[in-house]
Amino acid sequence: xxxxxxVLRSVPTNGRGIRQMSTAMNALTPHLxxxxxxxxxxxxxxxxxxxxxxxxxxxxxxxxxPSCARIVQxxxxxxxxx
Numbered sequence: 001x002x003x004x005x006x007v008l009r010s011v012p013t014n015g016r017g018i019r020q021m022s023t024a025m026n027a028l029t030p031h032l033x034x035x036x037x038x039x040x041x042x043x044x045x046x047x048x049x050x051x052x053x054x055x056x057x058x059x060x061x062x063x064x065x066p067s068c069a070r071i072v073q074x075x076x077x078x079x080x081x082x
Contacts, residue, residue, distance in 0.1 A: 050056035
């Protein structure tokens with residue numbers, strides 16, 4: 001055996017022999033922060049370029065009936081035309 005410590009045996013366990021997860025992995029590292037920010041910026045740029053080139057369209061607001069202000073789902077308002 002070499003002089004290196006055995007990685008599997010150095011994992012902390014509780015009294016029943018179950019491995020405990022280290023809380024050091026839950027911290028926000030600079031690499032994770034950089035990756036997250038780059039992903040958000042690239043996604044926002046893709047959306048803006050898609051809308052600008054006509055590949056994407058912004059959602060249209062829902063149509064409302066002018067007399068009762070309910071949302072119209074078909075061609076006419078069901079409440080006013082009934």
